[in-house]
Amino acid sequence: MNKQFLLKTLTYLSCFAAIAYAISGCTDPSILPVQTNDKELITTIKIDLSDTLTGKKLNYFFRDLDGIGGKAPSQWDTITLEDSSYYRMNLKILNESNANAVEDITQEIYVERANHIICYTPLTVNAIINRTDTDGTYPLGLAATWKTGSNSLGEITITLKHQPGLKNGGCNAGETDIEIKFWTVIK
Amino acid sequence: MKSHLIILFLGLSLLSNHGFGQNFVLNGQLQDSLSKEPLAFASIYNATLKTGTQSSIDGTFRLPLVLGANQIHINHVGCDTKYIILNIRHSIDTLIKMAHHQHELDNVTITADKNKLMSMENNSVKKDDIMLSLAKPIALVMDNLAGVNSLKTGYTIAKPMIQGMHGSRVGVLNQGLKQEGQQWGQDHGLEIDPFNTAQIMLIKGAETLRYTGDAIGGLVLVEQIYNNTDSLTRTLTSALSSNGQQGHIGASVEKKITKNLGCRLQASLKKSGNLNTPTYFLPNTGFEEQNANFEVRWKKSKHSQFEFSSSIFNTKVGILATSHIGNLSDLIKIINQDTLYPKGNFTYQINKPNQNITHSLFKIKWKYEVSTSLSFEATYGMQLNRRKEYDITRLSTTNTPSLFFSLNTQNLDFMLSKKIHHSFLIKTGISANYQTNIYTGRFFIPNYSKTELHHFSLLRYKKDRNEFEFGYHYTSIKLLAYKWVNATTVLHPFHFDGFSWQGGWHYKISHDWQAAIQIGKVWRNPNINEQFSEGLHHGAAAIEYGNLHLKSEKALSISGLLKYRHNKTLLEIEFYGKQINNYIYLKPKFPPELTIRGAFPAFEYVQTNALFTGIDLLVEQVLPYNFLVSEKLSILNVYDKSDITFINNIPPYTFNHSISYKLSKLKKLSNTSLRLTAQHVLKQTRYTDGTDYLAPPNGYVLINASFITNFLRYKNLHVFLSADNILNTRYRNYLNRFRYFSDDLGRQLTAGFNLKF
Structure with a gap:
């Protein structure tokens, strides 16, 4: 093998390698990119209740700031309500994984109301929950009225379903985005 | 696809052992006509005499013959068995050129096959079977191999599993390179086109160490088509x-x-x-x-x-x-x-x-x-x-x-x-x-x-x-x-x-x-x-x-x-x-x-x-x-x-x-x-x-x-x-x-x- 040929080959090979490196992009894996978060993450739901008679405001939270998996939820309130009362409820859905940039997901759900539904299912609690907002055809559930009866103890399950093209007014179809059981006391 | 391998008998000579009249020997060499590489480990069998031999690393072999018609079978992995009848009357010194069955393989296969300890019929998927499965994802074509299953997520996303192993325990060689990208999750399929595939082979044992040290399950070698013909x-x-x-x-x-x-x-x-x-x-x-x-x-x-x-x-x-x-x-x-x-x-x-x-x-x-x-x-x-x-x-x-x-x-x-x-x-x-x-x-x-x-x-x-x-x-x-x-x-x-x-x-x-x-x-x-x-x-x-x-x-x-x-x-x-x-x-x-x-x-x-x-x-x-x-x-x-x-x-x-x-x-x-x-x-x-x-x-x-x-x-x-x-x-x-x-x-x-x- 002659030396000149070897040199020539090596030159070609190194040119090729250089081009290849340029194509492959000289990105450094240690540099933080623009977006590394999960756009779909929901960490928090907040139940705002106001007593229509007294005007008293109540807030109850579920918070799991690192999302699904990892650490256990940091806040999971027990709902305490007065008996024989009438409340107006607004539901807030948030992503608080980054304390400096809290995202309000409630708005996104409202925009996509034709594909979402929220269901409230009381169990052994004397409460009647009626959704007051709709997508035009079916209920949505970001706003509701809560009517309590006599003293009781149990749970209220709040379910948010994503039902792209499947919405039929029920909470059976689709993908579960939220499903939380809140301990509820009426006294 | 029929392979394109031509076997040449080079420097072939038929020698008679004088005195016996019945025992002749065929000294030959097998060579790939395209790459001129010797074909090693081919089996050459004289069906008339019921004896056989294998070609050595340089393609040479020595096969006993009898007087009269000798039916000879030559078998090399990657191509179909060749049958020849040699009529032996007296000793001759000649050079015989033989066109083997048409076959579109390039020398990659031959090299890899040659290096397998034992050639198993069940260790490769040939052109006809690939053609029949063209409309399927490549991992499903590999299902034809012995002990290979495909691990699927739906129909299109599939990866090979060899004897129960998958992911990075199985290597896939595509165009001679270890395919990167399929090793992570189950829903990471194999990004290879069966349309350009000439042959798929399973490699186990020492030969896998040529390419990688971690293929506990084995390697699947996917070989692309290259006909190497003179005409368009x-x-x-x-x-x-x-x-x-x-x-x-x-x-x-x-x-x-x-x-x-x-x-x-x-x-x-x-x-x-x-x-x-x-x-x-x-x-x-x-x-x-x-x-x-x-x-x-x-x-x-x-x-x-x-x-x-x-x-x-x-x-x-x-x-x-x-x-x-x-x-x-x-x-x-x-x-x-x-x-x-x-x-x-x-x-x-x-x-x-x-x-x-x-x-x-x-x-x-x-x-x-x-x-x-x-x-x-x-x-x-x-x-x-x-x-x-x-x-x-x-x-x-x-x-x-x-x-x-x-x-x-x-x-x-x-x-x-x-x-x-x-x-x-x-x-x-x-x-x-x-x-x-x-x-x-x-x-x-x-x-x-x-x-x-x-x-x-x-x-x-x-x-x-x-x-x-x-x-x-x-x-x-x-x-x-x-x-x-x-x-x-x-x-x-x-x-x-x-x-x-x-x-x-x-x-x-x-x-x-x-x-x-x-x-x-x-x-x-x-x-x-x-x-x-x-x-x-x-x-x-x-x-x-x-x-x-x-x-x-x-x-x-x-x-x-x-x-x-x-x-x-x-x-x-x-x-x-x-x-x-x-x-x-x-x-x-x-x-x-x-x-x-x-x-x-x-x-x-x-x-x-x-x-x-x-x-x-x-x-x-x-x-x-x-x-x-x-x-x-x-x-x-x-x-x-x-x-x-x-x-x-x-x-x-x-x-x-x-x-x-x-x-x-x-x-x-x-x-x-x-x-x-x-x-x-x-x-x-x-x-x-x-x-x-x-x-x-x-x-x-x-x-x-x-x-x-x-x-x-x-x-x-x-x-x-x-x-x-x-x-x-x-x-x-x-x-x-x-x-x-x-x-x-x-x-x-x-x-x-x-x-x-």
């Missing part, structure tokens, strides 16, 4: 398939620009709509693919050869819409419903969720023959894998991928190959890899950079009826993983190194019987997903936890092979046992975790000691009237030795019964072959209750048929028809993760042609 060759291939109303079309042009410079350009397009089970359509299961391949081979001088390949594979695959689920109760609900809700209808539209993947590959290889016994190879390879995953998003207008990976791999490889005294063959080399991964979107795998250094040597020694091989592979891996926690980067450095070795002994008991035994110890470092994955897996409704403290796997394997071939009977059997210490797998964590989405089952990567034992068997018998029956059997048992439980996702016992009918001439048709296959898969009963959401499905029998022919008047036109699941049987495949959600595919009829002009 154009092909047009097309297939239409009923299930999904699929259309596949491919074309290629190959030309030698000068005597020493040839190039080939190939491209293919594929499109499929929603697939269907026997009773309903599967929503959002269409796919499309655009592939292209360009290859240049330049013979610079008699001793120096260059190969340049570049290919691009681009696919968009819809993922079964109902598999995107929210929590455990969603999953249980789907499992308990008999049919799918909502049912799909037919459309070519691909919605979310889907995957969009581009895999590009560039390779340059230089081979230099220093002398007839010493050669040198240098290869540079680069692979860019871009993978975009689109989940179902809250806002239907979102167009950015939920997850975007960019995986870049470069590698440089040098190898020396030296023959000593016709009986020794030594290969040794070094290689280096550099890989980076960068993601955007939700977390699954962190960013990382990985540097690998490899050194390997293989030794092969042949003496009389014995052949020995030994190989080792040393690997050193430096991995820097960058995990972002609260907008800061946390560096996790890792260093793994280890030594793998394998040895084997092949013994030719008689002309009909051959036996081989292989033993080895191979290690594998934990994969990045096994270390780092954290969070939700949408399709599986599971939370996965990686484990930073995983140790490397160490596998001790022993296998025994036995082959019998006599006239019309073929028997091949392989027994194997693998003891894997620190075997890494996903284990359920109890109780399920409570999350904002309700209850979720959690899984974590743990290590145990596992024992894999199994048998792969092939029996073939030629019957009168051109019939051939064949029986394939794969049996595998796996135990978790520490926990005394079974390990999930292990292939159930599989039987394959087939009968084929071959006619070389039928009216206006030639080389016609008709095959009927019954694939019988038993229920996986080695399962521990409660370790999966759904117990393994029942066994099933699928009836498949295929027909391939070409016309006497248009020899270059091949026509093929195939029918899968003819009886439209409803079944679920244990190795398909979508068995939770839906039945597997219903009847699929495919018709196609291959035209050369």
